[in-house]
């Protein structure tokens with residue numbers, strides 16, 4: 010009972026926070042006179058009151074958060090917060106179904122960036138800002154969650170980072186350190202976001218587009234204010250700026266923090282995830298460009314390289330912008346892009362999927378197994394750089410990856426059973442699970458998720474949430490052991 | 495050097511053995527007067543001479559087979575034996591390319607059963623017999639390899655079976671026990687094969703068809719003497735007989751041995767693989783039938799159940815017969831069939847893929863990880879029945895499954911790069927890797943592998959071999975450590 014009150018208390022605080030965020034859109038709407046003022050004022054009111062109603066009655070509840078409470082809190086916050094965030098959309102579009110609105114804001118809050126809405130160019134400024142603010146604020150939350158909270162919970166091997174994070178956290182001295190880490194990361198994230206806004210403005214965007222697309226790029230959310238997405242601008246400078254900032258956002262923000270504090274590039278060279286990520290993604294750009302060029306998709310290599318780079322980087326980093334309908338490309342390239350989206354992003358970044366560190370551990374483990382196979386008596390530890398990775402972490406990592414894989418299988422078969430074709434179903438699940446955004450065929454970059462049935466849309470919303478909380482936090486709620494005393 | 499001579503010696507013996515097998519087809523051809531006598535006599539001659547040339551000069555070589563030699567021997571035997579087996583085909587069809595002939599016999603020897611040949615109904619009896627004999631003899635070899643050799647090599651957790659195999663093997667008392675185990679298994683396999691021949695004859699097949707299809711069913715090879723495959727007979731009794739014997743063949747032959755010796759069904763109830771396999775496959779039949787019925791693919795439930803059962807069982811067991819063009823079914827069903835083909839067959843059976851035991855270990859391990867997540871301090875061992883599975887085996891199993899998965903990814907992308915569509919490429923790789931046979935679309939049950947380019951055919955042949963030797967025995971040859979002293 011105390012547990013429930015604690016959860017309601019903290020969740021009430023989060024909800025009030027979101028009413029504050031909504032207020033910025035209310036102000037924008039009022040200032041721009043875009044007609045969404047009433048929708049936002051109703052939204053702010055309801056959200057604030059609901060938050061206050063949860064928060065204040067439980068003021069005297071114990072604030073100590075047990076492990077079990079923590080997981081429940083994560084699940085409830087991620088799945089119920091979107092309900093309040095739908096309010097401005099539902100008030101503004103009386104015809105919009107709740108399932109679609111929930112999908113849209115969940116897509117924002119999980120930084121998936123997939124959309125069921127079209128006519129984005131004609132939307133009220135404040136509604137577009139709302140979609141992009143959800144991206145940005147969630148990106149912030151994800152980084153703090155990944156760097157400060159995940160290692161303590163020990164999700165899928167992420168305890169690895171305890172020793173390497175700035176303001177390294179231990180369970181005993183939790184609150185001050187989390188706050189300290191969070192503040193450092195917040196400053197880095199906000200600072201780079203400002204740099205991104207300025208660069209996009211310089212590259213030719215309007216201030217509003219620059220803010221929205223910087224929010225989408227830094228959070229790797231990939232929302233756009235245009236139906237044609239970044240293709241709308243048809244601008245090489247804009248593509249270059251976005252590519253660079255997406256690559257930055259897919260690297261561990263703890264590494265950025267150290268690099269900025271030391272004013273040195275060395276932390277990147279030391280960060281094995283960053284190195285592997287950049288090598289893999291940039292190598293893949295050249296490969297993809299060659300395939301597109303060889304197949305005559307684009308007349309010359311440089312055009313192929315331009316389009317391959319932008320679209321591959323944006324999918325591989327799980328951002329999910331688009332400038333071309335890559336669904337029409339030779340199937341090797343978009344499939345390779347989707348494959349990269351599963352494993353490229355770094356832990357502690359705003360990207361999703363398996364994360365590069367787990368991929369590296371798994372590859373090293375497989376290599377080690379092969380070695381042990383040749384020399385059964387030899388003892389060789391698994392090392393990442395200088396660190397010896399103990400067996401418990403390896404087991405966590407393989408456990409995570411297996412859950413990841415089995416989730417994709419189950420969700421894909423669910424969509425198949427609902428009548429979707431295989432490529433659409435698989436790509437939708439992968440794109441949503443990795444929080445990347447666009448898939449292929451029915452959910453390709455030239456279309457969106459609007460054509461899905463309510464059931465399929467709900468499955469995709471669930472998939473985005475499951476991917477975002479790294480599976481465990483939701484799946485364990487289904488275990489009987491979780492609910493036992 | 496001694497190692498190379500030892501390998502040549504043993505390989506020479508195997509080759510002479512195959513010339514003996516070929517002789518049975520020569521006799522059949524002579525007796526039937528089917529026109530392939532000259533092709534087989536040339537084949538027997540060349541194969542025997544090559545075998546003798548390898549075997550006799552190295553008679554005085556040390557017979558002790560080291561671990562390294564063993565792996566090399568497995569790789570060479572599996573990849574070079576098909577070369578000799580192509581001879582009758584190449585002599586009989588002067589226009590057949592080597593790549594196609596190699597695919598066809600490799601498909602036979604790996605019990606994949608995929609074919610690049612059409613006009614099977616008009617082939618000389620002896621040529622069809624040759625294709626089916628390759629299936630049957632390979633099935634025999636696979637069972638012995640799986641039950642007697644794999645546990646010693648410790649491939650992917652298969653040391654698990656050391657304690658449970660009849661004539662349980664230990665490295666110290668190797669030769670007598672292997673021979674003893676092999677003989678026991680050979681008798682079980684041959685005995686059940688005879689029962690299958692008689693049952694098929696009773697169900698209405700000709701003696702020749704009964705022999706060929708019993709060979710194909712017991713080895714889970716799935717070759718047929720008809721282009722329409724088992725659909726040619728359009729006979730419910732035949733389908734029932736084949737379904738039963740395929741289910742039998744996908745269960746560990748060691749379990750059959752114990753059951754026969756004790757004249758009891760209890761060993762099946764104790765065999766967790768067999769129980770899980772039967773529950774999963776039979777449950778899936780009902781599910782698939784419901785989907786086909788709901789979608790109106792078949793007018794009534796019983797017709798749907800008949801076709802779903804035969805085609806699902808044959809793919810799930812990696813046999814790969816077909817009576818219907820399941821490529822036309824609602825995509826959920828064939829995809830589910832392909833998924834089952836990855837994991838249903840038991841270790842120690844003639845099926846392929848991951849094997850049920852590894853699937854169970856992985857599922858239990860994932861469940862355990864989730865439990866540890868809720869109770870980080872609790873210690874709970876992984877158990878299969880009464881046996882506690884140690885960590886080294888779990889690591890082997892996850893290592894194997896990861897190699898399995900990464901192989902599928904790499905091979906699928908290779909086929910995509912060669913221009914195949916995604917469903918064809920993925921299904922071809924899965925069907926070949928699990929040694930199941932038919933895939934979907936371009937390689938679906940109504941067509942065959944003939945439309946593939948030489949490059950694609952070669953990739954599929956490699957895939958079949960890789961799957962058959964359970965990946966490790968070939969992959970380790972690519973490691974530098976393997977070749978170091």
Ligand SMILES: [K+]
Nearest residue numbers: 121230328445
């Ligand atoms: K995204």
Ligand SMILES: [K+]
Nearest residue numbers: 606715813930
């Ligand atoms: K087969």
